[in-house]
Amino acid sequence: MPWGSASQEDPLRAGLRFTCQSGCTNCCQVQGFVYLSEQDLVNAARHTGMSKRAFEARYVYRTRNFLRLRKPRGSQCHFLNEQGCAIHPAKPTQCRLFPFWPELVESRKEWNLTAKHCPGIGQGPLIQIGSALETASEMRQAYPAIYEE
Ligand code: SF4
Ligand code: SF4
Numbered sequence: 001m002p003w004g005s006a007s008q009e010d011p012l013r014a015g016l017r018f019t020c021q022s023g024c025t026n027c028c029q030v031q032g033f034v035y036l037s038e039q040d041l042v043n044a045a046r047h048t049g050m051s052k053r054a055f056e057a058r059y060v061y062r063t064r065n066f067l068r069l070r071k072p073r074g075s076q077c078h079f080l081n082e083q084g085c086a087i088h089p090a091k092p093t094q095c096r097l098f099p100f101w102p103e104l105v106e107s108r109k110e111w112n113l114t115a116k117h118c119p120g121i122g123q124g125p126l127i128q129i130g131s132a133l134e135t136a137s138e139m140r141q142a143y144p145a146i147y148e149e
Helices: 038-048 052-059 093-097 108-115 129-142
Strands: 016-018 060-062 067-069 121-127
Touching: 038 052, 038 067, 052 060, 093 129, 108 121, 121 129
Parallel strands: none
Antiparallel strands: 016 121, 060 067
């Protein structure tokens, strides 16, 4: 059971447990897109030693409202390798904050579903929901076009 407690209390109110598990890359392999803020783009380009322009041309798809990483053929992400994330210290906001995304921490059902592929959920110290929501708010700030009502 992902909540690590037999309490009848609503686990979102009681708090969440999460510790990322060493060697796991499950969340990098889930079908979906990796979005970037403008600052994520700058950070990732700097980390790879490329100019922002060159990094964007090679790895990023830009529309009027958002930036996302291009997907290589047969993989979810260019930066996923056998050692993990090749840009770990500069990975995009959504990767850094997972699983503390608004749509997950605000819904017990979604949090439980996510626990099926994230073995870190239910592990480690208790994190108060207020703290989790504060972390999740960074997602809204990083991706306003995605989270605007
Ligand atoms: S799926 Fe969960 S435990 Fe695995 S790398 Fe992602 S956040 Fe960490
Ligand atoms: S950027 Fe890194 S953390 Fe994010 S999906 Fe790609 S490999 Fe995973």
